[in-house]
Amino acid sequence: MKRVMMQRPGAPADVLYVDDAPEPGLPGPHEALVELVAAAIHPSDLLTVMGMYASEPGPMPKALGKEGVGKVLAVGNLVKHLKPGDLTPILMGDDGVWQERHLLAAENLIALPPGGDPKQYALAIANPATALLMLRSLVPVKMGEWVIQNAANSSVGQCLIQIARRNGIRTVNVVRRDGLAAQLHDLGADVVLVDGPDLPKKVAAATGGSPVKLAIDAVAGEASARLAACLAPGGTLCTYGMMSGKNVQVSPAHLIGAGIVVRGFWLISEMARIGYAGRGALFAELFPLIVSGAVRSQVEATYPLAQAREALAHAARGERTGKILFTRD
Numbered sequence: 001m002k003r004v005m006m007q008r009p010g011a012p013a014d015v016l017y018v019d020d021a022p023e024p025g026l027p028g029p030h031e032a033l034v035e036l037v038a039a040a041i042h043p044s045d046l047l048t049v050m051g052m053y054a055s056e057p058g059p060m061p062k063a064l065g066k067e068g069v070g071k072v073l074a075v076g077n078l079v080k081h082l083k084p085g086d087l088t089p090i091l092m093g094d095d096g097v098w099q100e101r102h103l104l105a106a107e108n109l110i111a112l113p114p115g116g117d118p119k120q121y122a123l124a125i126a127n128p129a130t131a132l133l134m135l136r137s138l139v140p141v142k143m144g145e146w147v148i149q150n151a152a153n154s155s156v157g158q159c160l161i162q163i164a165r166r167n168g169i170r171t172v173n174v175v176r177r178d179g180l181a182a183q184l185h186d187l188g189a190d191v192v193l194v195d196g197p198d199l200p201k202k203v204a205a206a207t208g209g210s211p212v213k214l215a216i217d218a219v220a221g222e223a224s225a226r227l228a229a230c231l232a233p234g235g236t237l238c239t240y241g242m243m244s245g246k247n248v249q250v251s252p253a254h255l256i257g258a259g260i261v262v263r264g265f266w267l268i269s270e271m272a273r274i275g276y277a278g279r280g281a282l283f284a285e286l287f288p289l290i291v292s293g294a295v296r297s298q299v300e301a302t303y304p305l306a307q308a309r310e311a312l313a314h315a316a317r318g319e320r321t322g323k324i325l326f327t328r329d
Helices: 043-050 126-137 155-166 181-187 199-207 222-228 252-257 267-292 305-315
Strands: 002-006 016-020 031-040 067-075 087-091 101-105 146-149 170-175 191-194 212-217 236-239 261-264 299-303 323-327
Touching (some): 002 305, 016 305, 043 305, 126 267, 146 155, 170 199, 191 199, 199 222, 222 236, 299 305, 305 323
Parallel strands (some): 146 170, 146 212, 170 191, 212 236, 236 261
Antiparallel strands (some): 002 016, 031 101, 031 323, 067 087
8 A cells, every 4th residue: 555754854755655555454453444535734744844844754764644524444243433434534644544454443533424525624634723722722713703814725824714703803914925714704804914024014904903912823933023013012023934944033022011921822732631521522613614614624636645745745835725635546
């Protein structure tokens, strides 16, 4: 069976390869055999390949991929909550999702509600969960209050717009080029602005000077400083990505004079913090939204695993309209 591997950190074109791995065999009593149906390529996957992710990549060579959805092919005789034909999320914080079949501990799997689009299910956890938890776990944001985010056309950004709108939270959505406003307004964005040195003035004008106490940053670098300058005194800047490849930059005047708080968000740590019960409640809220289409992520293109280099090159492009997925050949 095919799987996507990296031989060392570096540019995807230089370090990725697809090999033929042994078939996993039949499931034991507490296991499930799962076939990969679709898997997302996230910025965290690109950072892992380049050796820039939040955790160490570990021994090389290594299999890649953090999130996908699979179809259950067989289950062990003691597994009662899954059956052949069910779709189930495949999540691996230490990577390895991008292979055709997996033998997995059934206790880590759940049956997804029937009727959902497998491509949307492949994007149903990391991005929507990141958006929802950042809106809820960082600072209390009430109905009618404002949140600002950059990379608003990213998958997380789109999810955040849709979830915020459902909860009555107003959003300022910062993008890096013209031509994206209509798409984001259709999702429920209140304000869409192109980033630049005058961002704080444009935000103040668009919100009528309303206080913004939460800024969500996926870009880092100088973009962080511009978001921080949009915050009310005592506001929080949360960074969850580094699309610029640069460190977070914030003016000492905003840290000292305005009391801005800077913190990070990593879904893996947050999932561990909320525990089993918290994750169950999170999924119970998110999955119906995915099935109904109330929260959707744009998909621009799909590739088979055999075209891993082409797929990651596409995912790394700056001007995309949606996510890149691996799907079955």
